[in-house]
Amino acid sequence: xxxxxxxxxxxxxxxxxxxxxxxxxxxxxxxxxxxxxxxxxxxxxxxxxxxxxxxxxxxxxxxxxxxxxxxxxxxxxxxxxxxxxxxxxxxxxxxxxxxxxxxxxxxxxxxxxxxxxxxxxxxxxxxxxxxxxxxxxxxxxxxxxxxxxxxxxxxxxxxxxxxxxxxxxxxxxxxxxxxxxxxxxxxxxxxxxxxxxxxxxxxxxxxxxxxxxxxxxxxxxxxxxxxxxxxxxxxxxxxxxxxxxxxxxxxxxxxxxxxxxxxxxxxxxxxxxxxxxxxxxxxxxxxxxxxxxxxxxxxxxxxxxxxxxxxxxxxxxxxxxxxxxxxxxxxxxxxxxxxxxxxxxxxxxxxxxxxxxxxxxxxxxxxxx
Amino acid sequence: xxxxxxxxxxxxxxxxxxxxxxxxxxxxxxxxxxxxxxxxxxxxxxxxxxxxxxxxxxxxxxxxxxxxxxxxxxxxxxxxxxxxxxxxxxxxxxxxxxxxxxxxxxxxxxxxxxxxxxxxxxxxxxxxxxxxxxxxxxxxxxxxxxxxxxxxxxxxxxxxxxxxxxxxxxxxxxxxxxxxxxxxxxxxxxxxxxxxxxxxxxxxxxxxxxxxxxxxxxxxxxxxxxxxxxxxxxxxxxxxxxxxxxxxxxxxxxxxxxxxxxxxxxxxxxxxxxxxxxxxxxxxxxxxxxxxxxxxxxxxxxxxxxxxxxxxxxxxxxxxxxxxxxxxxxxxxxxxxxxxxxxxxx
Amino acid sequence: xxxxxxxxxxxxxxxxxxxxxxxxxxxxxxxxxxxxxxxxxxxxxxxxxxxxxxxxxxxxxxxxxxxxxxxxxxxxxxxxxxxxx
Numbered sequence: 001x002x003x004x005x006x007x008x009x010x011x012x013x014x015x016x017x018x019x020x021x022x023x024x025x026x027x028x029x030x031x032x033x034x035x036x037x038x039x040x041x042x043x044x045x046x047x048x049x050x051x052x053x054x055x056x057x058x059x060x061x062x063x064x065x066x067x068x069x070x071x072x073x074x075x076x077x078x079x080x081x082x083x084x085x086x087x088x089x090x091x092x093x094x095x096x097x098x099x100x101x102x103x104x105x106x107x108x109x110x111x112x113x114x115x116x117x118x119x120x121x122x123x124x125x126x127x128x129x130x131x132x133x134x135x136x137x138x139x140x141x142x143x144x145x146x147x148x149x150x151x152x153x154x155x156x157x158x159x160x161x162x163x164x165x166x167x168x169x170x171x172x173x174x175x176x177x178x179x180x181x182x183x184x185x186x187x188x189x190x191x192x193x194x195x196x197x198x199x200x201x202x203x204x205x206x207x208x209x210x211x212x213x214x215x216x217x218x219x220x221x222x223x224x225x226x227x228x229x230x231x232x233x234x235x236x237x238x239x240x241x242x243x244x245x246x247x248x249x250x251x252x253x254x255x256x257x258x259x260x261x262x263x264x265x266x267x268x269x270x271x272x273x274x275x276x277x278x279x280x281x282x283x284x285x286x287x288x289x290x291x292x293x294x295x296x297x298x299x300x301x302x303x304x305x306x307x308x309x310x311x312x313x314x315x316x317x318x319x320x321x322x323x324x325x326x327x328x329x330x331x332x333x334x335x336x337x338x339x340x341x342x343x344x345x346x347x348x349x350x351x352x353x354x355x356x357x358x359x360x361x362x363x364x365x366x367x368x369x
Numbered sequence: 370x371x372x373x374x375x376x377x378x379x380x381x382x383x384x385x386x387x388x389x390x391x392x393x394x395x396x397x398x399x400x401x402x403x404x405x406x407x408x409x410x411x412x413x414x415x416x417x418x419x420x421x422x423x424x425x426x427x428x429x430x431x432x433x434x435x436x437x438x439x440x441x442x443x444x445x446x447x448x449x450x451x452x453x454x455x456x457x458x459x460x461x462x463x464x465x466x467x468x469x470x471x472x473x474x475x476x477x478x479x480x481x482x483x484x485x486x487x488x489x490x491x492x493x494x495x496x497x498x499x500x501x502x503x504x505x506x507x508x509x510x511x512x513x514x515x516x517x518x519x520x521x522x523x524x525x526x527x528x529x530x531x532x533x534x535x536x537x538x539x540x541x542x543x544x545x546x547x548x549x550x551x552x553x554x555x556x557x558x559x560x561x562x563x564x565x566x567x568x569x570x571x572x573x574x575x576x577x578x579x580x581x582x583x584x585x586x587x588x589x590x591x592x593x594x595x596x597x598x599x600x601x602x603x604x605x606x607x608x609x610x611x612x613x614x615x616x617x618x619x620x621x622x623x624x625x626x627x628x629x630x631x632x633x634x635x636x637x638x639x640x641x642x643x644x645x646x647x648x649x650x651x652x653x654x655x656x657x658x659x660x661x662x663x664x665x666x667x668x669x670x671x672x673x674x675x676x677x678x679x680x681x682x683x684x685x686x687x688x689x690x691x692x693x694x695x696x697x698x699x700x701x702x703x704x705x706x707x708x709x710x711x712x713x714x715x
Numbered sequence: 716x717x718x719x720x721x722x723x724x725x726x727x728x729x730x731x732x733x734x735x736x737x738x739x740x741x742x743x744x745x746x747x748x749x750x751x752x753x754x755x756x757x758x759x760x761x762x763x764x765x766x767x768x769x770x771x772x773x774x775x776x777x778x779x780x781x782x783x784x785x786x787x788x789x790x791x792x793x794x795x796x797x798x799x800x
Contacts, residue, residue, distance in 0.1 A: 001633060001741045003721035003760060003772055006781065012788040013697040019787070035715050036717050045699025064715060087565070089765070090640075090711030103708075107386050115565035116639060116712060117766025119748065124565070142717040143714065145751055146767045156732075194717035197762060197770045220719075222697045227784065249777035250719075250762050250770045259751040259769060338394060338707040349715050357704040561743070568745040569737070634741020638763075640718045714718055714765050 003249065007221030008044075016226040017049040024233045027053040029185050031178075031321050033171060034192035035062030035349035036220050042354040044222045054233065057321035058354075060174055061192055063138045063167075064091045064347035065319060066274040069307035071167045072097040075136050076105055078165065078300050085111045085128065087121040088136040094337075094346045098307045118150035118164075125154065125162035134296045137164040142194040144168050144285060145259040148266035151287065151294045165296040166286055169272055171195050172203050173283035179211040183322055188232040190225065191217035193247040200255025204243045212241045219247040266291060275343055276309070276316035313342035318351050325352040332356060388708020390437075392602025392647075395708045397610070415536065416614060418597060419463040421529060428529040430465035432456060436521040441488065444558050445573030446649070448521055449492030454576045454649060455600065456525035457499050461580035462596040462652060464535045464587055465527030467499065473507035475520040488519065499578040501525070533587060537655070539594040540615035545661040546681040549582065549652040549674045550575070552604050553632040556646035560635065566712060568638065572631045577650030582673045589667035592660025597653050602706065605644040607653055608691045609705040615655075619691045621681030621703070639712035644703060646710070655683060719764035721772055722747070724757050738763060 032038060038058045041047055047056050060066055076097045079086035086102070093102045093114065106112040111131070115121055118135055125133035137147040147168065154162040171192060178184055191204060196217045204215045214235035218228035228246040235242060245251050263285070272284025287295045309315075312330055317323040325331050325344070335341040337353055344350030388395040405413065412420045419432040436452045446454075452472065460467040472492065476485065496503055554575040561570045579598060586593060595615075599607035604626070612619045628636075628643045636643050650673060656664050661679055668674030681693075691703040722738035727749065729735075734749040738761065747761070752768040755761050761768035 001630075001637065001721075002723070003777065004637065008696055009788075010697050012784050015788045016784070034717060043701060044695045044697050045701045046697070048699040049697075062715060089714040091713045091715050093711055094708070103386055103388065104384065107384050113565055114712060116714075119766055120565045139714070140717065142719070142764055142769065145769065146748075146765045149748065149750060149767065153733075192717065194719045194762070194764060194769070197719070223784065248780055249772050249774075252770075252773075256751055256769055258753065262751065336707075338398075347715065349713075358701040568743050570743040572742070629742065631742030634739075634743040637720050638722075638740050638743065638745065 004221065007219070007223040009223065013049070013222050013226055016223065016230055020054065020226070020230050020233055021051040023230070023237055024051050024054050025237060027055070028187050028233060028236050029055045029057060030188045030190060030229060030232055031057050031059045031186040032190035032218070032225070033059040033061040033175060034195070035065070035347065036194070037061070037190060037192070037218065037225060038351055038354055039349035040220055040222060040225060042358040045358070046222055046225055049226070050229065054229065057186060057324070058318070058351040059178065059321055060274065060277065060319040061140070061171060062344065062347050062350050063140050063143070063169060064095055065315065065343040065350045066169060066276065067092070067095070067138055067167050067343070068273040068275050069098060069309060070305035071165070073305045073307055074297065074302045075165055076100050076102060077302050078134050078296060079105045079110045079112055080108070081300070083132055085113060085124060085131040085133045086136070087113050087115055087124060087133060089138065090114045091347060092136055092138060095343055096340055096346065118146050119153065122150050122153050122159065122162060125159045126157065129161055131161065133162050135162070135164045136167070138167045140169055140171050140192070140195050141199050142197065144263045144267060145198060148263050151266055151291055154294055155291065160293070163294050163296040163299045164287070168267065168285040169274065170269070170283050170285065172207070173280050174274065174277070176207055177277070177280055178320055179207065179213060181320065186321055187213060188236055189213060189215045190228050190232070191215050193217055193219045193224070193251060196247070196251045196255060198256050198259050200253050201243055201245060201251065202253060208241050208243045214241050214244070216244045216246050217251050219250065276319045310341045315342040315344045315352070318344055325355040328352070386708070390601070391706065391709040392600065392606050393706035393708055396602070397705075417463060417536065418459040419465065421463060428531065430460045430463040430527045430529050431524070432459040433522070433524040434459060436523070437517065438559065439517060440559070440562050441484070441519060443562060443574055445554075446576035447488060447491050448519060449488040449490070450495035451576050451649060452521045452523050453492055453495035453499055453501065454578050456523040457501060457578040457580055458598040460525050460527040461578070461583040462598050463527070463529065464533035464583065464596070465529045466584070467501045467525055467527040467580050469504045470496065470501050470523050470525045471505045472503050473522040474509070475522070476508065476510050477515065477518050478510055478513040480518050485519070495578070499580065532591070535593065535595045537595045537611050537614035540611065540617055540655045540683050541594070541657070542617060542683055542685040543658050544594060544655050544683040545658055545679050546608070546619060546621060546683065547654045547656055547661065547665060547668065548604070548626065548678055548680045549579075549668055550676040551627040551629045551632070552599070552648055552651060553628060553636065553643040553646035555649040556603070557632045557635045559647070560639070566639065568635060570631050570635065572629065572635070575648060575650035577673055579650065579652050579673060582652060582668065582671045585667045585671050586654065586664050590656070590660040590663050592657035593664060594655040594657065599648050599651055599653055601647045603643070603645040603647060604653065605691065605703050606705060608703065611655065612691050613689050615683065616688050618684040618687040618689070619681055620684050620694070620700070621691065622694045623696050625678050625680040627676045627678060640714070641710055641712060645706055717764060719762045719769060721760050722763050724755060724759050724761060727757060736768070
C-alpha cells in the first residue's frame with residue numbers, strides 16, 4: 001500500500017537506528033504524545049532498536065484513556081435508556097465505567113452499535129426516526145472536524161432524534177501541563193502527526209521556546225518515528241530546542257484551516273477533566289449554544305455523576321510518563337485486558353494494554369525500553 | 370501476584386458476553402471454568418478440534434459446531450455451506466475422512482421459507498462436493514425475537530486411519546509451522562457487509578472443505594504432528610492454543626505470512642490486525658523439520674494450498690507463548706485477545 | 716489517537732452539498748467526505764480519518780524526503796556503516 005509499505009522498510013529503519021546510536025552520546029528521555037504512535041512502537045518493537053541511553057516514555061495521547069470516568073458512566077446511563085440507539089467508535093466499548101461498560105449494557109439488552117465514521121451514526125438517525133440515536137463523540141483535534149460535521153449535518157437535515165455525547169479534548173494544553181510539571185523528566189517530544197495535520201504546529205513554537213524542549217511532529221509508521229527520534233537526538237546533542245516537522249507528507253505549518261474554521265463554527269473551547277490527570281483549563285471542546293439541542297447531556301438530562309477511580313490504579317502517573325505500566329503493582333495480575341482496573345489497560349493503544357499485549361514476557365525491569 | 374476485589378459487582382461478572390464467543394481468552398476461560406469443570410474426561414481434556422474415540426477397534430473422529438453468522442449470505446458462501454465446511458474441517462484436521470454430518474436448525478418464528486430453502490440447497494451442494502451425507506437432523510422454532518433468524522448446529526463423524534495420530538502434545542522444539550494460505554479473508558468478507566462499517570471489496574470468504582488438502586499432506590509424510598483450522602479468533606488464537614497445548618513456544622515471521630491486498634486495506638482502515646481475523650478455509654500444521662519441505666510441496670500442489678508457506682518454528686523458549694519477528698526486525702509477543710477484536714479510530 | 720490511512724481518490728461526486736469521494740485503500744474502497752480538502756482531485760492521495768479526508772498527501776514532499784532517507788539507507792548498508800544491536 002502506497003505511503004504505508006515504504007515507511008515500514010527494514011533496511012531504512014535499521015540504518016536510522018544506526019544513525020541514532022551514533023549521534024546519541026548522552027542519555028535522553030523522549031515522549032511520544034500520541035497513543036497511535038505508542039502502538040506502532042510496541043507493535044514493531046521499535047524501542048528495542050534504540051540505544052540504551054535513549055528512553056521512550058508514553059504520553060496521554062489516548063482519547064479513550066483520558067475520557068473522564070463520569071463521561072463513560074453518562075454514556076452507559078444513556079445507552080441503558082429505552083428507545084436509545086447508542087453508537088460509538090469501537091475503542092470505547094470495553095472501557096470500564098464505575099460499574100459497567102458498554103458491552104455489558106449490550107448484554108443487558110441495550111442497543112449499542114459500533115461505527116467507523118460519525119456520519120454512519122447520522123445515517124442511522126436518518127433511517128430510524130423512531131429511535132433516539134446518540135453518538136459518543138470522543139477524540140482529539142483530529143476527530144473534532146468529523147464530529148462537527150455530524151452535528152452540522154444532523155441540524156441541516158432536521159434530525160431531531162440525533163444527539164452527541166461530546167468528549168473532545170485538546171492536546172496542546174495537556175502538553176503544556178506536562179512540560180510545566182516540576183516532576184517532568186522528558187527532554188524531547190514526538191508530536192502527534194494527525195492532530196497536527198488538522199491544527200498545524202504553530203502552537204508548538206511557544207511551547208518549545210518557553211520550556212526549551214525540542215518538538216518533532218511525526219507520522220505513525222516505523223520509519224516516521226525513528227526519523228523523528230533521530231531529529232530529536234540531533235537537536236538535543238546540539239543544544240537546540242526547535243519545532244521540526246518530520247511528517248511533511250501530511251502536516252503543514254498552518255494545518256488544515258478549513259477544518260479548523262469548521263470546528264470553531266460548531267464547538268467552543270471549555271475546561272475539561274482528563275481521567276487520571278484532573279481538570280486542565282481550556283483543554284476541551286463543547287457544542288456552541290446554538291447546537292444545544294444536539295447535545296446529549298442536555299437532551300437526556302443525566303445530571304451530575306461523581307465517580308472515583310480505583311485507588312490502586314496508577315494510570316495518572318503512566319499517562320504523564322512518570323511511571324511505566326510495568327511499575328504498577330497490578331500490572332498483569334489484578335489488572336489485565338479482561339478485567340481492567342483503568343482505561344490504559346483497555347484501550348487498544350493505551351500504554352498498559354500495549355505493554356501487556358506485546359511485552360508481557362519481559363519481566364518488569366527487564367524491558368529494554 | 371496480587372488478587373484484589375474487582376470494582377464491578379458480582380452481577381456484572383456473572384453474565385455471558387459477546388466476547389465469550391470470540392475464540393479468544395474469554396472463550397477458553399468459559400470452556401475451562403464451566404464446561405471442562407463439569408464434563409472432564411480424557412477425550413475431551415485433549416481439547417483438539419475433534420474428539421477421537423475408539424469403538425471395537427474402529428477409530429472415529431466426532432465433532433460438533435454451531436453456526437450463527439450474520440449476514441446469512443456473504444460473498445463466497447452462506448450459513449449453509451459454512452456449516453458443512455466448518456464441520457468437515459474440524460474432522461479433517463484430526464486426520465479423519467469425513468463421512469456423515471447432522472444438521473439441526475433453530476428457526477425464528479417468521480423466518481422466510483424461501484430463505485430457508487436457499488440455505489438448505491447450499492448446504493446440500495456443499496455436502497455433495499465434500500463427499501459427506503446429512504444423515505440426521507432436527508428442527509426447532511423459537512418465538513420471534515428469541516433467535517437471530519437462523520442458527521444451525523452440526524455434528525460430524527469421520528474415520529481415522531490406524532497410523533494417523535495427530536496431537537498438539539507431539540510438537541517438539543525445532544518443528545516447523547506451516548500455513549496453507551492467506552489469512553483474514555472470511556472475517557473481512559463478513560465485515561464488509563456490517564452496518565456502520567461497510568466498504569466496497571471483492572473479497573470473498575475462503576470457506577472451503579479442507580479434507581482433501583489434509584489427506585494429501587498426510588499421504589506425503591508421516592511427519593505431521595498436528596493440524597488446526599484457524600477460525601474465529603484468527604491465526605493468532607490458534608497458534609496460542611497450540612503453544613499452550615504443546616507446552617512449547619512458537620516463533621513466527623511476519624514476512625512469511627500471506628495476506629491479500631484487500632484484507633490489508635480493510636485492516637489498515639479499521640485498525641485491525643489480520644492475525645486475529647477469522648478464516649474458514651485455512652489450515653495450520655506443525656511438522657517435523659525433515660518433512661517440512663515435502664509437506665509444503667504437497668500443499669502447494671493442491672488448489673487450497675497454492676500460497677502455502679512455512680511461517681515459523683516451535684521453540685523451547687517461552688513455552689506457551691507465541692512471538693513474531695516483525696517486518697522491521699524486532700520480535701514481539703502475539704498475544705491471545707480477551708474478546709473480539711474491535712475496529713478502532715485511535 | 717488518530718488512526719488515519721492514506722488512500723487514492725478514484726472518483727468524486729456532489730451529494731446534498733457535500734463533496735464525496737470513492738477512495739481506495741489497498742484493495743478496498745470506501746466513501747470519504749472531502750469537505751475539509753476541497754482541492755483534492757481524482758488520482759490524489761488523501762489521509763483519511765473516520766471517513767473524512769484531513770489532508771492531501773504532498774506527493775512531492777514525500778518523494779523528496781523519502782529519497783534522502785533511501786540514499787542514507789544505501790550508504791549505511793556499505794561496510795563500515797554501524798549497525799545497532
